[in-house]
Amino acid sequence: MRTMFHSIVDQDAPDKTWAQARWVVDMLEPTLPKAAVHLEEALDEILSFTSFPKAAWTKVWSNNPTERLNKEIRRRTNVVGIFPDRDSVVRLVGAVLAVAT
Numbered sequence: 001m002r003t004m005f006h007s008i009v010d011q012d013a014p015d016k017t018w019a020q021a022r023w024v025v026d027m028l029e030p031t032l033p034k035a036a037v038h039l040e041e042a043l044d045e046i047l048s049f050t051s052f053p054k055a056a057w058t059k060v061w062s063n064n065p066t067e068r069l070n071k072e073i074r075r076r077t078n079v080v081g082i083f084p085d086r087d088s089v090v091r092l093v094g095a096v097l098a099v100a101t
Contacts, residue, residue: 009057014050021047069100 004024011017021043028036039046049060059065073096083089 008047012054014047017047017050018043069097072096072100 004027008017008021008024011020025036025040028039049057052060073093076092076096080092
């Protein structure tokens, strides 16, 4: 099952990606009809990265940069523990975001 889903994003062109996604939906239909319907309804959002140039696909579909940023914010705020007020949190998180951009 996992291989089927990975095969969608492993394609090298938008039309092939969409064709593979529809094939996966068709394969799910007999055994998991609710999952197939859910996937079919979500394809526009899931495959929105295909409207970008191929070189940007991995940057667009991955949430690794966001996860890394969230991890850094958590690390910094955990060191402080309890903030005296809301403005202190905003300053710290703002500084982390300013450095990240």
